Amino acid sequence: MQSKKTTNQRELKHLKSALKSYRYDKKSKIKVGIPRALHFYRFFPFWKKLLEELGCELILSPPTYKQIVEEGAFQGFGELCLPVKVYYGHILYLMREYPELDYIFVPRYVSERVEGYFCPKFLSLPDVIRTLPNIPKILTFTINVKENPISNSIISLAKTLGKGQREALQAYEKAKKYHKQYQDFLRKGTPVGYALKLVEKDKPFKMLKKKTPKNIKFLLLGHGYNIFDTYVNLDFQKKLTRHGVDVLTIENLPEILFKEPVIINKQFRPYWLHEDEILAAIRYYLVQGRKEIDGVIFLISFACGPDSLIAELIMRDMKVIRLPFLQIIMDEHTGEAGLLTRIESFVEMIKRKKRKLDEMKEKQDLKIFEEA
Amino acid sequence: MIVSFPNMGYSWPAFKTLIECMGVKVVLPDPTNREAVKIGVKYSPEFVCFPFKVTLGDFVSAIKKGADTLVMAIDCGPCRFGFYHAVQERILHDMGYKNIRVIPLDQADLLEFKWVKTLFDVTPTKNLFLYTKAVKAVQYFIKKTKYIEDISTAEGLIRCYERNKGDTTRVVKELLIKLDKTNKINELRKFKSVITNDFKKIDIDRSRDPLKVALSGEIHITLESHDNLDIRRKLGEMGVQLYQNLSVYDWVIHKFHLNFHRKWLEYLARPYMPMDIGGEAVWVIGEYIDRARSGFDGFIHAYPFTCMPEISARTILTNTLYKKYNLPIIFFSFDEHAAESGFRTRLEAFVDLIQGRRKQKRQKKEIKLEKKSKEPSYEVHGGSLYNSIFQFIQAG
Numbered sequence: 001m002q003s004k005k006t007t008n009q010r011e012l013k014h015l016k017s018a019l020k021s022y023r024y025d026k027k028s029k030i031k032v033g034i035p036r037a038l039h040f041y042r043f044f045p046f047w048k049k050l051l052e053e054l055g056c057e058l059i060l061s062p063p064t065y066k067q068i069v070e071e072g073a074f075q076g077f078g079e080l081c082l083p084v085k086v087y088y089g090h091i092l093y094l095m096r097e098y099p100e101l102d103y104i105f106v107p108r109y110v111s112e113r114v115e116g117y118f119c120p121k122f123l124s125l126p127d128v129i130r131t132l133p134n135i136p137k138i139l140t141f142t143i144n145v146k147e148n149p150i151s152n153s154i155i156s157l158a159k160t161l162g163k164g165q166r167e168a169l170q171a172y173e174k175a176k177k178y179h180k181q182y183q184d185f186l187r188k189g190t191p192v193g194y195a196l197k198l199v200e201k202d203k204p205f206k207m208l209k210k211k212t213p214k215n216i217k218f219l220l221l222g223h224g225y226n227i228f229d230t231y232v233n234l235d236f237q238k239k240l241t242r243h244g245v246d247v248l249t250i251e252n253l254p255e256i257l258f259k260e261p262v263i264i265n266k267q268f269r270p271y272w273l274h275e276d277e278i279l280a281a282i283r284y285y286l287v288q289g290r291k292e293i294d295g296v297i298f299l300i301s302f303a304c305g306p307d308s309l310i311a312e313l314i315m316r317d318m319k320v321i322r323l324p325f326l327q328i329i330m331d332e333h334t335g336e337a338g339l340l341t342r343i344e345s346f347v348e349m350i351k352r353k354k355r356k357l358d359e360m361k362e363k364q365d366l367k368i369f370e371e372a
Numbered sequence: 373m374i375v376s377f378p379n380m381g382y383s384w385p386a387f388k389t390l391i392e393c394m395g396v397k398v399v400l401p402d403p404t405n406r407e408a409v410k411i412g413v414k415y416s417p418e419f420v421c422f423p424f425k426v427t428l429g430d431f432v433s434a435i436k437k438g439a440d441t442l443v444m445a446i447d448c449g450p451c452r453f454g455f456y457h458a459v460q461e462r463i464l465h466d467m468g469y470k471n472i473r474v475i476p477l478d479q480a481d482l483l484e485f486k487w488v489k490t491l492f493d494v495t496p497t498k499n500l501f502l503y504t505k506a507v508k509a510v511q512y513f514i515k516k517t518k519y520i521e522d523i524s525t526a527e528g529l530i531r532c533y534e535r536n537k538g539d540t541t542r543v544v545k546e547l548l549i550k551l552d553k554t555n556k557i558n559e560l561r562k563f564k565s566v567i568t569n570d571f572k573k574i575d576i577d578r579s580r581d582p583l584k585v586a587l588s589g590e591i592h593i594t595l596e597s598h599d600n601l602d603i604r605r606k607l608g609e610m611g612v613q614l615y616q617n618l619s620v621y622d623w624v625i626h627k628f629h630l631n632f633h634r635k636w637l638e639y640l641a642r643p644y645m646p647m648d649i650g651g652e653a654v655w656v657i658g659e660y661i662d663r664a665r666s667g668f669d670g671f672i673h674a675y676p677f678t679c680m681p682e683i684s685a686r687t688i689l690t691n692t693l694y695k696k697y698n699l700p701i702i703f704f705s706f707d708e709h710a711a712e713s714g715f716r717t718r719l720e721a722f723v724d725l726i727q728g729r730r731k732q733k734r735q736k737k738e739i740k741l742e743k744k745s746k747e748p749s750y751e752v753h754g755g756s757l758y759n760s761i762f763q764f765i766q767a768g
Contacts, residue, residue: 077690124653131688267475267476268454305421305452
């Protein structure tokens with residue numbers, strides 16, 4: 001009897017320990033949800049590498065669709081800008097579809113440069129998201145170079161995930177390296193949507209087959225969450241390519257352009273980081289690269305604070321240089337037909353202009369030929 | 373060289389002395405009116421915040437009066453305010469005013485003393501005595517802003533008691549002109565007694581029982597009476613005692629790192645918003661908690677349409693703080709499409725509601741003592757002028 005009992009106890013003990021280890025295994029993978037909105041289009045490779053190195057399992061919300069926008073618009077009140085409403089929608093989706101999530105990742109980006117800021121809505125993003133009803137725990141880290149270096153905030157992020165300082169720093173190094181690779185890959189001319197897909201599926205960075213360059217080349221300005229979110233902008237890039245236009249975005253431009261600070265005014269330096277990049281890109285095309293592109297399109301979401309002033313400055317510069325410029329403002333009520341008409345007319349206008357310039361050139365060539 | 377600056381409520385005498393003490397001629401723009409707003413709206417970008425459009429209109433009216441140098445405050449913070457002068461200068465140049473200079477007055481941190489350079493930029497003659505002039509200018513400026521703050525607090529306290537409508541408004545106007553004319557340090561030191569005496573002359577009805585309401589929000593909108601459709605006067609005439617912390621003095625002292633009231637508000641707001649995100653967002657949240665604890669009847673949050681920081685503050689206020697503290701709150705976002713009657717209806721409805729709420733609360737109190745809440749509660753505190761006016765009201 002006794003021996004039987006002891007064996008039973010032994011088995012039980014063994015089972016318990018096995019269960020414990022199983023639970024531990026399950027727990028060691030912390031589930032973190034990432035909404036596919038706002039900074040996702042800019043920093044996702046960095047986050048992915050960082051969080052996976054710290055032992056998390058990432059769950060992404062799907063690309064934006066109608067219900068997400070509607071829910072987000074219902075949650076946020078009217079004056080909020082569209083990207084933040086979409087962000088709300090993605091977070092609500094994650095809460096509904098994945099109730100087992102341990103955390104939702106909402107970073108706070110304050111500044112990446114000593115004399116700079118992001119938009120105020122990014123500064124208070126975790127605070128605002130925290131006020132939503134029945135929200136699970138929020139995983140947040142603050143990037144504020146003014147107060148402490150990025151590595152410090154990553155160490156504190158690792159602490160909440162139960163990891164030590166050494167692992168945190170290693171993960172940071174790896175993430176930084178990976179993000180650099182990603183950026184270099186973009187600068188070779190790959191579209192961001194394709195590159196993000198590669199990152200999502202853990203595939204190596206492989207170039208797309210080069211298509212034959214098209215006749216017209218546009219610079220597409222704007223924030224990542226406006227340009228690459230194909231539902232919000234009604235697949236704007238595809239519409240342009242269908243009309244025979246090659247599209248450049250800021251991410252595809254060489255790094256040298258952004259190194260020199262932009263000067264608007266003698267006494268004053270602009271401080272928004274995204275907007276600085278936009279201004280730097282446009283500065284290059286206004287001065288040296290004037291002939292490399294045929295037009296500029298600026299996508300703005302309604303009630304975007306920084307863009308409202310930047311667009312005004314760019315528009316005034318364009319009037320002086322005489323480069324065609326189209327400014328499109330989007331909100332959740334976008335009608336597709338109106339957008340199509342605007343694109344068609346803009347592209348048609350530029351085609352006509354090009355044709356006329358070519359004819360003039362031919363005539364000049366003929367004249368030179370005859371004179372010779 | 374003739375210098376001008378945009379309107380911001382009652383603060384014009386202070387800014388005028390600041391520049392006049394440097395020995396420069398000053399031209400004031402017309403008080404903000406419909407025409408100025410129209411011009412501002414026409415030339416500014418479509419959806420910038422409302423103060424941008426108004427100040428642009430003010431600039432144009434000042435230029436038409438003969439000004440050639442314009443001073444605009446800037447803040448290198450995260451909000452749009454820092455870009456104002458750069459874009460406005462560009463727009464003014466494109467409008468055809470080629471020789472206009474817009475000088476930024478850097479007030480990101482006043483202890484960096486960048487504003488001294490601005491003051492020197494404004495003066496045409498440059499010599500050694502400029503420093504003494506600058507010291508005098510700042511001394512007068514701070515004294516006058518303090519008195520202007522006093523005038524506006526007294527106005528808010530006393531208007532709901534006045535027997536003849538419009539008395540307080542008249543007194544305020546006269547006091548501002550008097551303040552503008554006193555340019556000797558001895559007279560300035562005694563000006564506080566002038567303010568109290570003038571306000572004590574108003575015929576008041578002490579039997580009234582006004583509601584206590586706090587006004588907060590973006591600084592330009594809450595101070596400039598044309599922009600906020602004269603919300604202070606309208607509320608006062610509806611029988612509401614208005615409390616407002618915001619003023620130029622409050623802001624300047626804060627930027628000298630000496631404003632401990634704002635530090636207290638930041639402390640209160642820290643669990644909900646740990647950092648300054650521009651505008652008045654942090655202090656609005658802090659003030660809401662502060663007012664709820666000191667037993668107010670209502671809270672008004674006024675801000676320009678699509679103001680980025682204030683909208684973040686509004687989301688936090690509606691989603692969590694209102695449920696926790698239960699202080700009635702109303703939001704007003706102002707822009708150029710303001711309709712007077714609709715605004716009035718909303719205000720009246722709000723005042724009616726909080727009146728009913730107070731009545732209910734008092735009846736409940738008679739039946740049983742109120743439950744002791746966890747949050748500490750305290751009385752409203754104010755400066756010496758606040759106390760003297762308060763005693764005057766209760767003395768009858």
